Amino acid sequence: MVETREAISEKAVLIGIITQHQNEKQSDEYLDELEFLTLTAGGVAVKRFVQKMEKPNPKTFLGTGKLEEVRAYIESHGIGTAIFDDELSPAQLRNIENELDCKVLDRTNLILDIFAGRAQTSSAKAQVELAQCQYLLPRLTRLWTHLDKQKGGIGMRGPGETEIETDRRIIREKITLLKKKLATIDRQMAVQRKNRGKMVRVSLVGYTNVGKSTLMNVISKSDVFAENKLFATLDTTVRKVVIKNIPFLMTDTVGFIRKLPTQLVESFKSTLDEVRESDLLLHVVDICHPNFEDHIASVNKILDEIGSANKPTLMVFNKIDAYTHETIAEDDLITEKSKIHYTLDDWKKTWMNDLGQESLFISALNKDNLEDFKDKVYEEVKKIHIQRFPYNNFLYQDDLG
Numbered sequence: 001m002v003e004t005r006e007a008i009s010e011k012a013v014l015i016g017i018i019t020q021h022q023n024e025k026q027s028d029e030y031l032d033e034l035e036f037l038t039l040t041a042g043g044v045a046v047k048r049f050v051q052k053m054e055k056p057n058p059k060t061f062l063g064t065g066k067l068e069e070v071r072a073y074i075e076s077h078g079i080g081t082a083i084f085d086d087e088l089s090p091a092q093l094r095n096i097e098n099e100l101d102c103k104v105l106d107r108t109n110l111i112l113d114i115f116a117g118r119a120q121t122s123s124a125k126a127q128v129e130l131a132q133c134q135y136l137l138p139r140l141t142r143l144w145t146h147l148d149k150q151k152g153g154i155g156m157r158g159p160g161e162t163e164i165e166t167d168r169r170i171i172r173e174k175i176t177l178l179k180k181k182l183a184t185i186d187r188q189m190a191v192q193r194k195n196r197g198k199m200v201r202v203s204l205v206g207y208t209n210v211g212k213s214t215l216m217n218v219i220s221k222s223d224v225f226a227e228n229k230l231f232a233t234l235d236t237t238v239r240k241v242v243i244k245n246i247p248f249l250m251t252d253t254v255g256f257i258r259k260l261p262t263q264l265v266e267s268f269k270s271t272l273d274e275v276r277e278s279d280l281l282l283h284v285v286d287i288c289h290p291n292f293e294d295h296i297a298s299v300n301k302i303l304d305e306i307g308s309a310n311k312p313t314l315m316v317f318n319k320i321d322a323y324t325h326e327t328i329a330e331d332d333l334i335t336e337k338s339k340i341h342y343t344l345d346d347w348k349k350t351w352m353n354d355l356g357q358e359s360l361f362i363s364a365l366n367k368d369n370l371e372d373f374k375d376k377v378y379e380e381v382k383k384i385h386i387q388r389f390p391y392n393n394f395l396y397q398d399d400l401g
Contacts, residue, residue, distance in 0.1 A: 010042060010043045010044055010080065010081070011043070011044055011046050011077075011078070011079050011080055011081070012038055012043045012044065012045050012046065012079065012080070012081040012082065012083050013045070013046065013047045013048070013049060013070060013073065013074065013079055013081075013082050013083070014031050014034050014035060014038065014045050014047070014048045014049070014083050014085065015048070015049045015050075015061075015062065015070065015082060015083065015084045015085065016030060016031045016034070016048070016049075016050050016084075016085040016086075017050065017051050017052070017053055017056060017061075017062070017085075017086070018050060018051070018052040018053070019052075019053060019054065019055060019056075020054065024050075024052075027050055027085075029290075029291050029294070030085050030258070030259075031048055031050070031085060033257075033258065034083065034085050034107060034110070035048075037107070037110050037111065037114065038083060038110065040114050041110055041113050041114050041117070042117075043081060043083075045083075046077070046079065047073060047077075049062075049066065049069065049070050049073075051063060051066040056086070056092075058089075058091075058092070059091065059092065059095050060092060060095050060096055060099065061084060061086075061088060061092050061096060062096075067096070067099050067100070068099075070082065070100060071099055071100050071101075074100055074101075074102055079102060080102055080103055081102060081103045081104075081105060082096070082100055082102055082103070082104050082105070083104075083105045083106070083107075083110060084096075084104070084105070084106045084107065085106075085107050086106060086107060086259070087106050087107060087108045087259075087261070088104070088106040090138045090139045093106070093139060107259055107261075108135060108259075108261040108263070109135065111257065111260070111261055111264070112128065112131055112132050112135060112261065112263070112264070115128045115131070115264065116128050116129075116132065122185070123182075123185045123189075126178055126181050126182055126185065127182060127264075128264075129178055130175060130178040130179065130182065130263075131261065131263035131264045132263075133171055133174050133175045133178065134175060134263045135261070135263050136171065137168065137171050137172070137175070186273070189273070190273075198388055198389075199240075199247060199248055199249050200246075200248040200249070200279050200280070200381050200384045200385055200388070201248065201249045201251065201274075201277060201278045201279050201280070202241075202248055202249065202250045202251070202278060202279065202280045202281075202282060202377070202381065203250075203251040203253055203274060203275050203278035203280075203281050203282070204216060204250065204251065204252050204253060204282050204284055205253055205256070205275060205281050205282070205283055205284070205299060205303065206255060206256070206283055206284035206285060206286075206295075206299055207255055207256055207257065207285070207286065207289075207292075207295035207296075207298065207299055208254075208255025208256065208257050209255060209286070210255065210284045210285060210286040210289075210295070210318055210319075211284060211286065211318040211319060211364045211365070212252055212253070212255065212284050213237075213252055214364040214365055215282075215284060215316070215318065215362075215364040216237065216239065216250060216252040218364050218367060218370065219241055219250060219374070220239035220240075220241045220250055236251060236252065236253055236254070236274050237251065237252040238250070238251045238252075238274070239252075243374050243377060243378045243381070244378055246378065246381055246382060246385055248381050248385075251274045251275075251278065253272075253274060253275055256298060256299045256302050257298070258294070258295075258298045260298075260302060265302070265305065265306075272306050275303070275306065275308050276306060276307060276308055278308075278311065279311075279312070279381075279384045280311070280312050280313070280314070280377075280380055280381065280384065281303075281308070281311050281312070281313040281314070282313075282314050282316050282377070283296070283299060283313050283314065283315050283316065284316045284318050285315065285316065285317050285318065286318060286319050287317040287318065287319055287320055287323050287344070287347075287361070288319045288322045288323050288324075290340075292317075312380065312384075314359075314360060314376065314377065314380060315352070315359045315360065316359075316360045316362060316373065317347075317352075317359060317360065317361045317362070318362055318363065318364055319363060319364075319365070320344060320361050320362060320363050320368060320369070321363035321365065321366045321368055322363075323344060325340065325341055325342055325343055326340045326341050327341065328341055344361060348361070358376065360372065360373050360376055
């Protein structure tokens with residue numbers, strides 16, 4: 001009997017809304033991403049529910065009729081989890097659980113759960129645990145009064161089960177201890193950065209699952225973990241790279257995502273410090289993703305929040321080996337050419353041509369255009385290097401010759 005309960009707990013329904021701030025197309029895109037998040041966490045999304053409304057119901061997020069429809073489906077299909085695409089308030093979580101009588105997660109909880117499963121180092125584990133505790137604190141009543149519903153599976157990793165029997169005071173003490181631990185780690189990482197001297201620092205930034213770690217492996221000839229799943233990399237990895245005659249440090253950072261939980265931005269401060277202190281950013285983009293322009297905007301928003309939006313940046317459009325576009329038949333006089341019909345050459349003539357410097361189109365996996373990429377990175381690093389070490393200009397005599 002226990003095995004059956006555990007099995008059905010991984011089957012989930014996804015729930016989103018259409019509002020004046022989020023149209024049907026955007027809602028579909030967000031739910032696609034939520035489904036990928038669910039898969040990454042170890043769950044299986046079996047059905048989606050979407051409701052059109054002016055704004056979420058403050059008590060139950062969804063309307064009464066839609067919530068009843070969800071409940072009926074969950075009961076008839078043995079679903080163990082309902083996942084909402086937006087962050088739910090503590091009251092909404094409590095009310096929805098009472099109505100659905102199953103495990104209820106929101107997007108924030110799901111992302112935190114994935115981070116908990118991916119954290120490897122002491123630093124990453126502490127950062128994730130802090131974010132989870134900050135998320136759980138206002139929701140402690142819900143956990144306290146629903147002990148009978150706490151099962152294994154997605155959404156239940158990390159401090160959730162161990163802290164469930166504590167009160168708010170102990171959670172706050174835990175948060176204080178974690179902040180002190182992270183402050184110590186911050187100081188240690190600051191010393192490490194200082195000990196690296198004045199070497200030029202380059203950081204790979206971008207949306208999650210765009211190929212940053214694969215590019216890092218190719219350029220630095222290292223073995224950074226890379227996987228076709230969201231948030232495969234949590235721990236910041238720094239490698240010394242030499243292109244031609246210039247050494248510099250390259251950093252692989254955690255991937256960003258839309259609606260990134262505030263708790264994670266705060267707790268991953270030390271990780272994001274690597275971005276803040278970089279001299280050059282390589283903004284890696286998955287050109288194959290239909291919503292890559294939205295991804296760019298999301299990354300730029302987070303970079304702005306951490307004070308790194310104005311750093312020198314190279315746009316690197318990755319995965320060109322897998323890029324495809326739709327075609328319009330010659331006798332089709334109705335269909336107008338849109339972005340889904342753009343070739344890579346078409347894209348290069350759009351806003352990408354107005355970035356102030358050439359955009360790079362590569363395949364880190366197949367190493368397509370990698371030499372052009374290295375040449376461009378070398379030129380940008382050299383500019384910074386010459387300013388920092390003007391007495392080393394003799395290093396570049398080969399270039400002048």
